[in-house]
Amino acid sequence: MGTGLALPLDQVLVGDCIDLMRGLPPASVHAVFADPPYNLQLKNGLRRPDHSLVDGVDDAWDSFPDLAAYDAFTRAWLGEARRVLRKDGTVWVMGSYHNVFRLGAALQDLGFWVLNDIVWRKSNPMPNFRGRRFTNAHETLIWAARGPESRYRFNYAAMKALNEDLQMRSDWLLPLCTGPERLRDSKGAKLHPTQKPEALLHRVLLACTGPGDVVLDPFLGTGTTAAVAKRLGRRFIGIEREEAYADAAAGRIAAVEPLPEAAAAITPAKREQPRIPFGTLVERGLVPPGSVLVDRARRWSAQVAADGSVRCGRAQGSIHRVGALVQDAPSCNGWTFWHVEARDGRLRALDEFRAEIAGGAG
């Protein structure tokens, strides 16, 4: 990076995240995932109908004297995170209604560009024992790019595959972290009050990173982000202030076995496939010069020239340009618009010919 600073990859750093991020080189991580303190302000112990005490979040790290102090803290760590983030990187920040509006406003004020707000719908939330509000059955994740013009990464095809070939929506249904996944001490008490499910991080990291990318988590807790990153073949930098959490995280991460490359693979994006000019198909004789192209409804036909251009009446140019011209459309994907008629009358899109040679072209 030219700064003389090396990235402390695949480590859990113990200390204050603002201080420690200051020691990282600028524009060096692909993604930041942050689950900061929620500033819950639970005043009195909450009791269930059977009078048992609910084990709420009342740890020292979660309390701030007032909203202004929480805002100052939020803007300080978010500012450092932005400095450390690559230009094409994205951040994920999580919260509930107690703090998420502070987080979102701070992101916008610092110049981040919100891409989505994601709702984690909990399939098994804690009921509202007092019956005084709606069951608080979700938390919110904000996904943001470094700025409005950022060319961020979104693994669209992978997200679509994960949702049975329908676009992934902004509402995600996932259970809480329970059972064997939940870290516990020797007495069976939960080690961390707000441990997040690995499934949540699986989706987050698969959405916005590639193999080998670096993920920074400034509030690592017991290491969910790092564990999932390691399993998926990503690099991580974890920061945690409480030694007990950091120790638990380190042990947990060490036990994770990375997936073999093939298993961690995701559906490739079409945009990332090697580009094949139409002229290549003409050169190789798959669609020889003189071939006649038609659209699916056979409304228009065009003739292929030796240089890969096509002509339809007076319109001449690329398959895309001529497709747009004949339809009077602003643009056109000639690969899927134009077809070749086989001897039996069946139509094959140019895209199918392209797929045939894509294997040998990369």
Added chain:
Amino acid sequence: MGTGLALPLDQVLVGDCIDLMRGLPPASVHAVFADPPYNLQLKNGLRRPDHSLVDGVDDAWDSFPDLAAYDAFTRAWLGEARRVLRKDGTVWVMGSYHNVFRLGAALQDLGFWVLNDIVWRKSNPMPNFRGRRFTNAHETLIWAARGPESRYRFNYAAMKALNEDLQMRSDWLLPLCTGPERLRDSKGAKLHPTQKPEALLHRVLLACTGPGDVVLDPFLGTGTTAAVAKRLGRRFIGIEREEAYADAAAGRIAAVEPLPEAAAAITPAKREQPRIPFGTLVERGLVPPGSVLVDRARRWSAQVAADGSVRCGRAQGSIHRVGALVQDAPSCNGWTFWHVEARDGRLRALDEFRAEIAGGAG
């Protein structure tokens, strides 16, 4: 109220909501519902894959020079709303990720006490046409009391009854306002770009008001809040700046017949049946990436990728698609076709894994 000012009940006031709220007596309304401009900031036209143009919200009333101007506007009208609100009253404010963080932060800064953030999950949202983000499939409503000590009203039993005797959660699934409910002009064009569904207001007003209570909507638009309030036997005050919207609202409200008292009680809603994508099993580790799937006769095998797609030779895609491809069949139910082999050699169909999590998923 002792102020000498009378409440203009069951009327649509035309003008600026800040000015007009100043003319209302303090502490006089039971609830405020506000769907303010979202400040969308759309830059370029967006086209669907078929090249048709999306009719985006580009009205002058939704445009602000910058976030500071939007914040100033927000705090001005919210401040007046707070003055007009009774001590035991609550407010509802709606937004999307463009503006909801500004709204929430302003509420907190003005002294309101957030009770819930409610997610309106749209059953039929517009897709993300360019595949660059998650489908923006929800909007957020913030429900807040006047302050931390307020003795607000929450009709717990009514909400529970509305949800088949389960506590009403903070995520609500409702369709967009379409069909005959959507107000249109003589040419069939929508009268208002963002008309809200009556079902949403039905739930909101039923949750926090009683018969005869007064509901104020400072951004009435075409009158959804007022229409539902009248039908449910509540009083309303609507404020709208655009005369065309106010006129349409007045006509619409006049046509509403209040429900007989007994009927205003409850309309039951069905609980939703969750659709579970195969990717969910992968994320949650029930069928981890790298797992090998076989058909019942063990004629074919396929490997599971991290995004829930599977691969068998060169065939890659969903469990259904690959199942169909290997059999050269037009379609295939991957849930029953593919199996995982247990250590003892027994085969378990994917459907059995799905059944395991279906219970906790609703």
Added chain:
DNA sequence: AATTAGAGTGAATCCTCGT
């Protein structure tokens, strides 16, 4: 009359590479 095919549409911050 009952289906079916096709067109239309919804609060949208919606592309990327090479020259």
Added chain:
DNA sequence: GACGAGGATTCACTCTAAT
């Protein structure tokens, strides 16, 4: 940087027209 060209991209529902 600007500019031009390549080419990637949609889900659920309603309504109309045709069969």
